[in-house]
Amino acid sequence: MKPAPFEYFAPRSVGEAVHLLAEHGTEAKVLAGGQSLVPLMNMRLARPSVIVDINRIPGLDYITPGPMLRIGALCRQRTAEKSAEVGARCPLLRDALRLVGHTQIRNRGTVGGSIAHADPAAELTAVLAALGGEVMVQGPKGARAIAASDFFVTYLTTSLASDELLTEVRFPAPPPGAGWSWMEIARRHGDFALVGVGAVLALRDGVIAEARIALTGVGPTPVRAQDAERLLVGQAPSEGLWEEAGAAVRASLEPDGDIHASPEYRTHVAAVLTCRALREALTRVREAS
Amino acid sequence: MALREITLRINDREYRGRAETRKTLADFIREDCALTGTHLGCEHGVCGACTILMNGEAVRSCLLFAVQAEGADLRTVEGLADGEHLHPIQQAFWESHALQCGFCTPGFLMTTLAFLRENPHPTDREIREALAGNLCRCTGYQNIVTAVAAAAEANLSQGWKVPEAKEVRREIRAGDSRDRRTQRAGIAKTKKRRTQRR
Numbered sequence: 001m002k003p004a005p006f007e008y009f010a011p012r013s014v015g016e017a018v019h020l021l022a023e024h025g026t027e028a029k030v031l032a033g034g035q036s037l038v039p040l041m042n043m044r045l046a047r048p049s050v051i052v053d054i055n056r057i058p059g060l061d062y063i064t065p066g067p068m069l070r071i072g073a074l075c076r077q078r079t080a081e082k083s084a085e086v087g088a089r090c091p092l093l094r095d096a097l098r099l100v101g102h103t104q105i106r107n108r109g110t111v112g113g114s115i116a117h118a119d120p121a122a123e124l125t126a127v128l129a130a131l132g133g134e135v136m137v138q139g140p141k142g143a144r145a146i147a148a149s150d151f152f153v154t155y156l157t158t159s160l161a162s163d164e165l166l167t168e169v170r171f172p173a174p175p176p177g178a179g180w181s182w183m184e185i186a187r188r189h190g191d192f193a194l195v196g197v198g199a200v201l202a203l204r205d206g207v208i209a210e211a212r213i214a215l216t217g218v219g220p221t222p223v224r225a226q227d228a229e230r231l232l233v234g235q236a237p238s239e240g241l242w243e244e245a246g247a248a249v250r251a252s253l254e255p256d257g258d259i260h261a262s263p264e265y266r267t268h269v270a271a272v273l274t275c276r277a278l279r280e281a282l283t284r285v286r287e288a289s
Numbered sequence: 290m291a292l293r294e295i296t297l298r299i300n301d302r303e304y305r306g307r308a309e310t311r312k313t314l315a316d317f318i319r320e321d322c323a324l325t326g327t328h329l330g331c332e333h334g335v336c337g338a339c340t341i342l343m344n345g346e347a348v349r350s351c352l353l354f355a356v357q358a359e360g361a362d363l364r365t366v367e368g369l370a371d372g373e374h375l376h377p378i379q380q381a382f383w384e385s386h387a388l389q390c391g392f393c394t395p396g397f398l399m400t401t402l403a404f405l406r407e408n409p410h411p412t413d414r415e416i417r418e419a420l421a422g423n424l425c426r427c428t429g430y431q432n433i434v435t436a437v438a439a440a441a442e443a444n445l446s447q448g449w450k451v452p453e454a455k456e457v458r459r460e461i462r463a464g465d466s467r468d469r470r471t472q473r474a475g476i477a478k479t480k481k482r483r484t485q486r487r
Contacts, residue, residue: 001332007291008310008356031357038352039333042313051310053357078346102422104337104400107346108353189421 003041006049010056014138014167017054022140022163024050030165031055032074033109035101036117060167065089068133068170073112077124078103080111089173092130092180092198096123099182102190115151116166118158118221121192123182125152126222128171130198130214135160136168143167152221175210178202179284181277184216185269187260193217194261195269199277201237203285208232213245213277218255218270225249228274242278246271293356299324300368308355315339317355318365326366326395330424337423340396341365347403366395369402377447378402378440387436389427396423401437411441 011017021028029048031037032055040046054060060074065085080086081097100106100114100123114124115135128135128148135146140163151158160166174180184196196216202209211232213225228248235241250271257263292307299322306321313332318341319325330336332351339350342364369376375383378401388394397420404411404419411419416437417430425433 002313002316003311005309005311008293008354010356034352034354034357035334035349038313038354041311042333042351051354053354055357101334102337103404103419104340104347104349104422105334108348189418 001042003038004044004047006041006047006051008051008053010053012056012058014057014060014165017052017057017165018138018140018163020050020052021165024052026162028052028162030116032113032116033076034113035105035109036113036119054165068172069093071111071169071171073110073165073167073169075111077101077106077109077111077114081106090131090171092174092182092200093124093127093171095180095182096127096196096198099123099184099186099190099193099196105190112166112169115169116158116160118152118156119192120152120155120219120221120223121196121217123184123193123196123198123216126196126198126214126216127182128169129222129224130200130212131172131174132212133169133171135166136170137164138167139164145170148222149224154220174200174212175202177285177288178210179281179286179288181280181284183273183277183280185273195266195273197270197273197277199274199281201232201278201281201285203237207234207236211245211278213249213274215249215253215270215274218253218266223253225252225274227252232278237278237282239279242275245278246275249274293359295355295359297358297361297363299363299365306355310354310356312355313351314341314343314353314355314358315350317358318350318363321355324365324367328392328395330393330396335424336393336396337400338393338396340399340423342399342403345403345406347400364399364402366398369398376402377443378405378436381436381440381443382433385432385436385439387428387432393423393425397425397433401440405437405441405444409441409444411437413438416441 009020028050031051031053060072062072063083063085064070069090077097077100087094114122133148135151153159179201181199184193186193194217198214200212211229213228215223228245231248232245250267253267255263255266293310295308296305304322308317315329318327327341328338330338334349334352340347341350343361369379378398400423416434
């Protein structure tokens, strides 16, 4: 349970980090919080020969409020979880953060790192997908934004190039008065959930104006439940409508089974959690109004 | 094999050592600083036995490389007791029979230290949630929960203070002027000292 040897760099600027990534290519791994990378290295499931530790880069741990909540690559999950700005503008993110690992993990783990690691069972990937957020990356040729829908490619794989560094994650704040809910089922508190669902609902004149649903644990990437979203928009909220949305989710998923849960079980839980999340989101819409 | 010079503070004392970049902070604390109170259970961030405070925050020392802790202020289980006097959290664990084999205890104690600093009046549910990242294989968790509640209670009635991160840093600076010795960390030296004692 000891990592293989590696060369270690602790750049002091984003430019320096990108330069190192360009120099070492796929041999290099970026180390931020290390709460996913280091276990993989300890178990020798990952053996990068170069580690680019970005923790010494100043000024990357920010949370900037605005229509887009901008979170710097070194903002710890625990910092974001406790941030009043995150709670006020993006409570779905706050609620999901509370279920990421344990306090000790969140004290080190970063929001950006969780997104870049792209584990489809991780809460934050689905939050970004549900809200239609994006990431900012810096490469040798400059910066670019990548939408969540283009970012997550498959298990632990993103469209980030090997010479690019994720510098910021952008979560669009839901419209004022919107309701939200994060629901998940895990065997033990703090474990990766078997299935998780993030939902946001906004109403106008008694009908659903906006619905956003994304799930973890049911595919190789976080899964946006677009069939269910389309079905909801323009309708008046009701128990029957939530059931229909759950059924749409059920019909759209083809998860893999594993030692923890069969495909049938995951699909069933996804549908049930979708109903529950929509119900809770509606309660919050009504509390807000 | 590239060795790195690493200087850090543990329990108000400066330690210096050389380590490979791949050496985890937990191994550095145990092997190079000879502070073996920090335990390693799973070495992949699940069991919590290696929990220490780094700059005042509870972290898993098996998921950090020693080189990352260059310049950091650490607190380990050895930094809890005041000489012969157990820290109130240790006392509460002792009195509540919150340990059996004791392997997981250092991690629980350090987790509790950080937790009670942030939440001095926890509910039972909050205690359970705070301890969820630490595994114990002997006692069951009931007595551990009881001990943390007792420690919080003792904090209220006796007014002991869990040092804040800033206070920890102040203490270190104060300690700095008193004790400028720098321990050259290394197992060989520790072994030598132990032999001498015998």
